[in-house]
Amino acid sequence: MMEYYIGVDVGTASVRAALSSCSGDSIKIVKTSVQPIQIWNDTPDHFEQSSADIWAAVTHTVTSVMTESGVAVNQVKGIGFDATCSLVVLDDNLRPLAVTLPKPNEKQTDSSRNIIMWMDHRALEEANAINNTDHSILQFVGGKISAEMEMPKILWLKLHLKNTWNKIGALFDLPDFLTWKATGSLSRSLCSLVCKWAYDASQGSLKEHGWNDDFLTKIGLSDLAKEQHLKLGQKVKAPGEPVGEGLSESSAAELGLLPGTPVGTSLIDAHAGGVGMLTCKPHALRDYKIKTENKLGLICGTSTCHMVVSEQPAFIPGVWGPYFSAMVPGMWLNEGGQSATGKVIDHILQSHPAYQELEAEASPYSALSQLISRLAQEKGIPEYALTRDLHVYPDFHGNRSPLADPTMKGGICGLTLSSSKDDLAVLYLATLQSLLYGTKHIVDEMESSGYDITAVYMCGGLIKNTLFVQMTADILNKPVVISDEPESVLLGAALLGLCAAKQASLSDVISRVKCGGTAYMPCAESQGFHSRKYKVFRQMCKDQLAYRDIMNSYS
Numbered sequence: 001m002m003e004y005y006i007g008v009d010v011g012t013a014s015v016r017a018a019l020s021s022c023s024g025d026s027i028k029i030v031k032t033s034v035q036p037i038q039i040w041n042d043t044p045d046h047f048e049q050s051s052a053d054i055w056a057a058v059t060h061t062v063t064s065v066m067t068e069s070g071v072a073v074n075q076v077k078g079i080g081f082d083a084t085c086s087l088v089v090l091d092d093n094l095r096p097l098a099v100t101l102p103k104p105n106e107k108q109t110d111s112s113r114n115i116i117m118w119m120d121h122r123a124l125e126e127a128n129a130i131n132n133t134d135h136s137i138l139q140f141v142g143g144k145i146s147a148e149m150e151m152p153k154i155l156w157l158k159l160h161l162k163n164t165w166n167k168i169g170a171l172f173d174l175p176d177f178l179t180w181k182a183t184g185s186l187s188r189s190l191c192s193l194v195c196k197w198a199y200d201a202s203q204g205s206l207k208e209h210g211w212n213d214d215f216l217t218k219i220g221l222s223d224l225a226k227e228q229h230l231k232l233g234q235k236v237k238a239p240g241e242p243v244g245e246g247l248s249e250s251s252a253a254e255l256g257l258l259p260g261t262p263v264g265t266s267l268i269d270a271h272a273g274g275v276g277m278l279t280c281k282p283h284a285l286r287d288y289k290i291k292t293e294n295k296l297g298l299i300c301g302t303s304t305c306h307m308v309v310s311e312q313p314a315f316i317p318g319v320w321g322p323y324f325s326a327m328v329p330g331m332w333l334n335e336g337g338q339s340a341t342g343k344v345i346d347h348i349l350q351s352h353p354a355y356q357e358l359e360a361e362a363s364p365y366s367a368l369s370q371l372i373s374r375l376a377q378e379k380g381i382p383e384y385a386l387t388r389d390l391h392v393y394p395d396f397h398g399n400r401s402p403l404a405d406p407t408m409k410g411g412i413c414g415l416t417l418s419s420s421k422d423d424l425a426v427l428y429l430a431t432l433q434s435l436l437y438g439t440k441h442i443v444d445e446m447e448s449s450g451y452d453i454t455a456v457y458m459c460g461g462l463i464k465n466t467l468f469v470q471m472t473a474d475i476l477n478k479p480v481v482i483s484d485e486p487e488s489v490l491l492g493a494a495l496l497g498l499c500a501a502k503q504a505s506l507s508d509v510i511s512r513v514k515c516g517g518t519a520y521m522p523c524a525e526s527q528g529f530h531s532r533k534y535k536v537f538r539q540m541c542k543d544q545l546a547y548r549d550i551m552n553s554y555s
Helices: 051-069 124-132 136-140 150-160 174-183 190-196 213-218 222-229 249-255 269-278 283-288 342-350 355-359 364-379 383-387 421-448 466-476 488-502 506-512 524-552
Strands: 003-010 014-023 026-036 076-083 087-091 168-173 263-268 295-300 304-310 320-324 332-338 391-393 411-413 455-459 480-483 517-520
Touching: 003 051, 003 174, 003 269, 003 488, 014 051, 014 488, 026 051, 026 488, 051 174, 051 249, 076 174, 076 269, 076 488, 087 150, 087 174, 124 150, 136 320, 150 168, 168 174, 168 190, 174 190, 174 249, 174 263, 190 263, 190 320, 213 222, 263 269, 263 488, 269 295, 269 304, 269 455, 269 480, 269 488, 269 506, 295 421, 304 421, 332 421, 342 355, 342 421, 355 364, 355 421, 364 383, 364 421, 364 466, 383 421, 383 524, 391 421, 391 524, 411 524, 421 466, 421 524, 455 466, 466 480, 466 517, 466 524, 488 506
Parallel strands: 003 076, 076 263, 295 455, 455 480
Antiparallel strands: 003 014, 014 026, 087 168, 295 304, 304 332, 320 332, 391 411, 480 517
């Protein structure tokens, strides 16, 4: 009998569920469902969500894939969850607690808004205060903790929302909240804790990891060490390990599945994508015999994560990690990132005067690609050369890696009075290039620290943009692989359920399961142009810092 596994992915703006069929070493997504989720952004840099809204979307998508597929519930052997690294706040009775600043003359806030999203930057001051401690554990987050991580956000709650702080009963990373809702188990995932919570796995052994009480004390959160770290989590599991006794009676009823269905310990969404991509073994690159540590995973959507693993820890300034066993068991993970990629593209397009004309097109991105092709033909030059005099610096939402500077800003050099669709097409091309120069900056830092990256594996919404994919190969000068199963994040989540059902390690599952893929090879003739543009990109970064120094020199 065919076996099926469900993967649930909670992204920034939607929840997706996928039903995957599994036969032997082959796993294939056969049905998907998507449901939007709400985001509140009432205050600049404050982004909030509701755990109740998200769980409702989870139940909707899971029941939808089951109903539409016609698969019997007894054929579903496991379920796995991934999500963005957002902070979920619950009270002593494990009910939602508000994370919103009260408005003037407002006595209480909406308790349903109990999630501080990953992209929320309210805790910049708290992140700076933590970094000023210069604690040794900070070397495992690239030397600086980010305001997007959980400890600065938790410290912000303590300093700014006393009423909420005094009622906190549990703090979850969103992926762990989902496994708790599914099973009733309060266990946490090593992936979430080591990557976003400053959990100490520096000894490189699962038996020696734990919360660092000296760090909690130095950053002003010693109260979280009480009751053996009850609010933070006492039981920590590796990704894919079975959670509790599987689906509880109540959650099984909500999801339309059988009680006791195995649930795998969760992953952060980007890390699930990394796991899914590692199952891709494309025919075109068989001769390369690429080792796991030579593969760079790019998870490209609203933001971009750059994932690479090694057998020994690599300390890279401005790049998160090294994280032990955060994605591949027994290996150290380094994670670069761009806080806004797809979001930057949308912003550039939607703020341009010609965008209204473009909206009438069935596919604005296809229309832009056609405009780029036509303009290049008319000028008799390669498409990439259209941006010779137009340069974009893409840090519109700060720089996560490798500068680790959330105060960086975006910039455009080479604007004219033109506001036509042709002008927008060239600006769009320059924006795509700039984002990939940012990726090259991260890759350069990784390789200067000892990594030897020979191939790039991509997943996420931006892989639908073939122009972006080909430019990735060109600018990085490395082959880029797109899996035949493009929904790598959903596949990775389903594999967590498979691990739990089979009592198998994630490493074994990654090595056994195989998907094909397509390789995009770099264009040799574009290398000189991109080399020059990349120099401009790096100079724009230096210039911005120089402008900052000039302005700071005045009282």
